[in-house]
Amino acid sequence: xxxxxxxxxxxxxxxxxxxxxxxxxxxxxxxxxxxxxxxxxxxxxxxxxxxxxxxxxxxxxxxxxxxxxxxxxxxxxxxxxxxxxxxxxxxxxxxxxxxxxxxxxxxxxxxxxxxxxxxxxxxxxxxxxxxxxxxxxxxxxxxxxxxxxxxxxxxxxxxxxxxxxxxxxxxxxxxxxxxxxxxxxxxxxxxxxxxxxxxxxxxxxxxxxxxxxxxxxxxxxxxxxxxxxxxxxxxxxxxxxxxxxxxxxxxxxxxxxxxxxxxxxxxxxxxxxxxxxxxxxxxxxxxxxxxxxxxxxxxxxxxxxxxxxxxxxxxxxxxxxxxxxxxxxxxxxxxxxxxxxxxxxxxxxxxxxxxxxxxxxxxxxxxxxxxxxxxxxxxxxxxxxxxxxxxxxxxxxxxxxxxxxxxxxxxxxxxxxxxxxxxxxxxxxxxxxxxxxxxxxxxxxxxxxxxxxxxxxxxxxxxxxxxxxxxxxxxxxxxxxxxxxxxxxxxxxxxxxxxxxxxxxxxxxxxxxxxxxxxxxxxxxxxxxxxxxxxxxxxxxxxxxxxxxxxxxxxxxxxxxxxxxxxxxxxxxxxxxxxxxxxxxxxxxxxxxxxxxxxxxxxxxxxxxxxxxxxxxxxxxxxxxxxxxxxxxxxxxxxxxxxxxxxxxxxxxxxxxxxxxxxxxxxxxxxxxxxxxxxxxxxxxxxxxxxxxxxxxxxxxxxxxxxxxxxxxxxxxxxxxxxxxxxxxxxxxxxxxxxxxxxxxxxxxxxxxxxxxxxxxxxxxxxxxxxxxxxxxxxxxxxxxxxxxxxxxxxxxxxxxxxxxxxxxxxxxxxxxxxxxxxxxxxxxxxxxxxxxxxxxxxxxxxxx
Numbered sequence: 057x058x059x060x061x062x063x064x065x066x067x068x069x070x071x072x073x074x075x076x077x078x079x080x081x082x083x084x085x086x087x088x089x090x091x092x093x094x095x096x097x098x099x100x101x102x103x104x105x106x107x108x109x110x111x112x113x114x115x116x117x118x119x120x121x122x123x124x125x126x127x128x129x130x131x132x133x134x135x136x137x138x139x140x141x142x143x144x145x146x147x148x149x150x151x152x153x154x155x156x157x158x159x160x161x162x163x164x165x166x167x168x169x170x171x172x173x174x175x176x177x178x179x180x181x182x183x184x185x186x187x188x189x190x191x192x193x194x195x196x197x198x199x200x201x202x203x204x205x206x207x208x209x210x211x212x213x214x215x216x217x218x219x220x221x222x223x224x225x226x227x228x229x230x231x232x233x234x235x236x237x238x239x240x241x242x243x244x245x246x247x248x249x250x251x252x253x254x255x256x257x258x259x260x261x262x263x264x265x266x267x268x269x270x271x272x273x274x275x276x277x278x279x280x281x282x283x284x285x286x287x288x289x290x291x292x293x294x295x296x297x298x299x300x301x302x303x304x305x306x307x308x309x310x311x312x313x314x315x316x317x318x319x320x321x322x323x324x325x326x327x328x329x330x331x332x333x334x335x336x337x338x339x340x341x342x343x344x345x346x347x348x349x350x351x352x353x354x355x356x357x358x359x360x361x362x363x364x365x366x367x368x369x370x371x372x373x374x375x376x377x378x379x380x381x382x383x384x385x386x387x388x389x390x391x392x393x394x395x396x397x398x399x400x401x402x403x404x405x406x407x408x409x410x411x412x413x414x415x416x417x418x419x420x421x422x423x424x425x426x427x428x429x430x431x432x433x434x435x436x437x438x439x440x441x442x443x444x445x446x447x448x449x450x451x452x453x454x455x456x457x458x459x460x461x462x463x464x465x466x467x468x469x470x471x472x473x474x475x476x477x478x479x480x481x482x483x484x485x486x487x488x489x490x491x492x493x494x495x496x497x498x499x500x501x502x503x504x505x506x507x508x509x510x511x512x513x514x515x516x517x518x519x520x521x522x523x524x525x526x527x528x529x530x531x532x533x534x535x536x537x538x539x540x541x542x543x544x545x546x547x548x549x550x551x552x553x554x555x556x557x558x559x560x561x562x563x564x565x566x567x568x569x570x571x572x573x574x575x576x577x578x579x580x581x582x583x584x585x586x587x588x589x590x591x592x593x594x595x596x597x598x599x600x601x602x603x604x605x606x607x608x609x610x611x612x613x614x615x616x617x618x619x620x621x622x623x624x625x626x627x628x629x630x631x632x633x634x635x636x637x638x639x640x641x642x643x644x645x646x647x648x649x650x651x652x653x654x655x656x657x658x659x660x661x662x663x664x665x666x667x668x669x670x671x672x673x674x675x676x677x678x679x680x681x682x683x684x685x686x687x688x689x690x691x692x693x694x695x696x697x698x699x700x701x702x703x704x705x706x707x708x709x710x711x712x713x714x715x716x717x718x719x720x721x722x723x724x725x726x727x728x729x730x731x732x733x734x735x736x737x738x739x740x741x742x743x744x745x746x747x748x749x750x751x752x753x754x755x756x757x758x759x760x761x762x763x764x765x766x767x768x769x770x771x772x773x774x775x776x777x778x779x780x781x782x783x784x785x786x787x788x789x790x791x792x793x794x795x796x797x798x799x800x801x802x803x804x805x806x807x808x809x810x811x812x813x814x815x816x817x818x819x820x821x822x823x824x825x826x827x828x829x830x831x832x833x834x835x836x837x838x839x840x841x842x843x844x845x846x847x848x849x850x851x852x853x854x855x856x857x858x859x860x861x862x863x864x865x866x867x868x869x870x871x872x873x874x875x876x877x878x879x880x881x882x883x884x885x886x887x888x889x890x891x892x893x894x895x896x897x898x899x900x901x902x903x904x905x
Contacts, residue, residue, distance in 0.1 A: 224294030318343030530561030762806025786855025786875030812838030
């Protein structure tokens with residue numbers, strides 16, 4: 057049978073064209089009637105289609121793309137056959153496409169579509185970049201296995217350039233070369249050479265058309281588009297297109313918020329100043345300045361016009377600002393000082409307002425604020441979703457939104473804050489949501505969507521204290537369930553879900569120092585009321601670590617055993633953020649030629665009762681609070697043994713008599729305030745004070761519970777149990793001693809009084825559930841005294857410095873600070889000046905969840 061080779065270009069018809077014939081192995085003579093005639097096209101029925109040359113593509117799909125099927129009618133020669141070729145070529149999948157007639161039989165034609173596929177991408181080889189950049193770009197270019205065509209090459213180039221343009225590299229060049237993959241003849245490797253060039257900075261930002269706003273004022277609105285000046289410390293000086301677009305929108309919004317409601321951006325240009333810098337020029341239209349006129353309320357029945365005006369706090373003659381109007385009407389923040397909060401805190405869940413500008417005369421805008429109050433809603437059901445480990449009761453018992461209460465926005469926000477403070481959930485992903493609105497009976501359900509996070513912790517830390525390295529290992533289970541302690545099936549690796557806390561901790565530096573402690577706490581004793589209960593026990597051993605005989609003068613030893621019980625209650629007045637705790641502790645000290653206290657031999661008992669009143673209103677992440685405060689006031693004391701122990705203190709009593717039962721009272725105050733400043737800056741201020749007093753003037757001060765100031769403040773690395781360790785960066789550990797004393801940093805029993813004041817400016821770098829990093833600059837001062845007659849709160853040791861904090865679930869909270877102390881310490885010439893302090897602070901999340 058003969059086969060005819062049919063030319064692709066049927067649209068160019070020649071009067072003398074002759075069809076080319078492909079010879080088959082068996083010769084076939086065709087009749088005259090079977091020959092194609094270009095002068096007299098004939099309609100055929102397609103008897104069959106064979107697609108050849110495919111490697112990766114499906115033949116049936118190609119037939120659909122070609123839009124040709126068996127049984128279709130086709131005019132040969134004619135335009136339809138050329139359309140088949142074009143349909144396949146436009147998919148950009150083929151290097152070559154041919155259409156053949158394999159057989160003609162009267163009114164039936166058999167066709168063959170022969171294709172040659174374009175090669176596929178097997179690997180992208182990025183050249184000239186760092187590993188981190190390569191990883192980031194590969195995530196954006198997941199093109200392995202795709203057809204290598206002009207679209208792919210353009211897409212690759214565009215993605216790489218856009219990636220670096222966003223980082224300020226506007227001169228990035230991309231050169232792509234193709235080479236065959238030795239392991240696959242139908243695939244290619246793309247060698248992509250990237251030259252980032254240098255970052256393009258902003259040389260100048262100028263404005264045109266502004267009269268009411270100065271250039272410097274307008275520049276201040278462009279927080280992410282700053283010119284390269286020495287005083288622009290924090291604004292970005294790199295030109296980034298996306299940040300520039302955001303800044304232009306912010307610029308107009310700020311102008312409109314200042315009363316220029318018609319303000320608009322007419323044009324802007326970014327031109328090259330030189331190879332490394334650009335000039336930005338922005339032309340604005342200000343328009344007239346507008347003021348609020350008459351403000352009318354419509355549709356309000358629950359609250360009077362006067363009440364609404366008091367909350368709105370806008371009056372006729374004030375500068376017109378739609379942004380301010382929107383904030384006063386609907387808020388959007390947790391402050392609760394807007395009209396929406398007034399309604400939402402009283403159950404009007406579907407409240408809405410529509411400020412209509414009824415008149416604009418000259419420079420005055422009259423408003424009609426139309427209120428839709430809707431029904432008043434009562435909470436029907438409250439549920440929690442997403443708590444895969446924590447039991448429902450642990451969350452529900454903390455909520456301020458209870459079934460039967462009127463819906464209250466403030467209570468909803470407070471409940472969300474409390475859930476975050478539990479420590480078992482990602483505070484950034486807690487989402488309360490009203491559902492199942494029922495206007496007929498005025499009820500609504502609440503769902504708190506939460507996301508569990510690893511809350512159990514492995515404490516792994518190390519540091520130097522007393523000239524020795526001290527290692528710490530601890531396990532803390534923050535979501536323990538003691539009731540399931542004997543249920544082996546609930547071990548994951550320990551029973552969990554009831555919000556209790558179990559902590560086991562050990563410290564050691566070998567034979568010289570060992571400390572082991574155990575703590576269990578239950579936040580809801582009995583399960584019905586927020587009564588806090590905890591019990592703790594510890595034992596400590598300190599010595600020289602040498603095998604001296606007890607008769608040897610170098611022998612020394614200290615053994616401390618202690619146990620304590622705490623009961624606490626959450627108060628309802630003045631508000632429910634107050635907590636009152638009472639603790640009873642029993643400490644037993646046994647000193648054998650041991651230095652560092654006010655006595656070195658004997659047995660001593662410290663039986664103390666502590667009352668602590670605290671209020672915690674921190675907002676945001678516990679690692680990086682952005683608002684609120686944390687205040688603690690503590691009273692602590694022992695029984696006044698000197699009143700009834702029959703010791704004559706006028707005669708010199710022995711050390712055993714003086715310190716067998718120590719007596720003292722102690723007052724402490726610690727307060728932190730967090731204030732959100734401009735941008736992402738947060739100011740933390742802290743004030744601390746402590747006073748260790750005496751009941752009887754003839755009884756020496758207590759050798760325990762004294763204050764030690766200076767250094768990093770890491771309580772974990774203090775050998776002498778029972779001392780309060782207060783950090784003061786810029787000075788050596790424990791180097792701040794009372795003026796006139798003969799104490800040293802290595803032999804410092806502590807002082808009776810201290811105060812400290814800290815200012816710390818913080819700026820986040822990363823804030824997420826997986827990592828938190830922030831930078832800080834600090835200024836602080838503090839001092840210690842032995843007697844109140846010496847106390848002077850303004851006579852402090854001062855320091856300034858910078859630092860960083862990094863929180864990672866694997867490593868816990870890491871801190872690095874550099875402080876400079878301004879005030880020399882007598883007898884310790886190296887105690888101040890430049891001091892680095894590094895800390896690995898407690899909780900190293902082990903992810904037991």
